[in-house]
Amino acid sequence: MSIAVPVQLLPHGAGLPLPSYATEGAAGLDLIAAVPEGEPLVLAPLGRAAVPTGLCLAVPAGFEAQVRPRSGLALKNGITVLNAPGTVDSDYRGEVKVLLVNLGAEPFAIERGMRIAQMVVAPVARVTLEESRDLEKTTRGNGGFGSTGLDGRQISR
Numbered sequence: 742m743s744i745a746v747p748v749q750l751l752p753h754g755a756g757l758p759l760p761s762y763a764t765e766g767a768a769g770l771d772l773i774a775a776v777p778e779g780e781p782l783v784l785a786p787l788g789r790a791a792v793p794t795g796l797c798l799a800v801p802a803g804f805e806a807q808v809r810p811r812s813g814l815a816l817k818n819g820i821t822v823l824n825a826p827g828t829v830d831s832d833y834r835g836e837v838k839v840l841l842v843n844l845g846a847e848p849f850a851i852e853r854g855m856r857i858a859q860m861v862v863a864p865v866a867r868v869t870l871e872e873s874r875d876l877e878k879t880t881r882g883n884g885g886f887g888s889t890g891l892d893g894r895q896i897s898r
């Protein structure tokens with residue numbers, strides 16, 4: 742199944758390829774940094790920035806686009822998406838930006854054309870909240886935040 746998503750290229754994105762799936766089974770389209778040629782955006786350790794992609798999308802109603810980190814950049818350089826997963830709403834028509842943060846110890850230079858993050862388009866369930874005095878009882882109840890412990894051997898499958 743493939744869902745058509747209209748995309749508009751902004752002037753500073755001209756000449757860059759559209760985001761694409763790196764492999765046949767990839768879940769995410771790799772997003773490309775549309776920073777000026779020859780003017781890399783340098784993220785100091787703990788620095789953050791909204792990195793332009795040069796793209797505006799019209800995500801179909803009932804879907805969202807999630808902006809997620811790339812594991813290679815995370816593992817090798819400590820570069821991740823600060824608000825992961827970023828949410829691009831179906832009614833947003835502005836430029837898609839990637840909020841990157843450098844959690845590494847070294848400065849990191851983002852060059853034009855670099856694949857900096859990935860975007861997964863996913864269906865969204867919208868709900869109607871119905872106020873209720875009593876919620877259905879469950880075995881877990883209020884237990885959470887580590888209530889089941891850490892020892893994997895205690896869990897029976």
Ligand SMILES: O=c1ccn([C@H]2C[C@H](O)[C@@H](COP(=O)(O)OP(=O)(O)OP(=O)(O)O)O2)c(=O)[nH]1
Nearest residue numbers: 808824827828829830831833836837838839840
């Ligand atoms: O990583 C992201 C996250 C968001 N956006 C854009 C698309 C999204 O539809 C809009 C708003 O995002 P969000 O709802 O996460 O931010 P907010 O702080 O709640 O802003 P708003 O009040 O505009 O909804 O910003 C991006 O381009 N990249």
Ligand SMILES: [Mg+2]
Nearest residue numbers: 828829830833
């Ligand atoms: Mg919002």
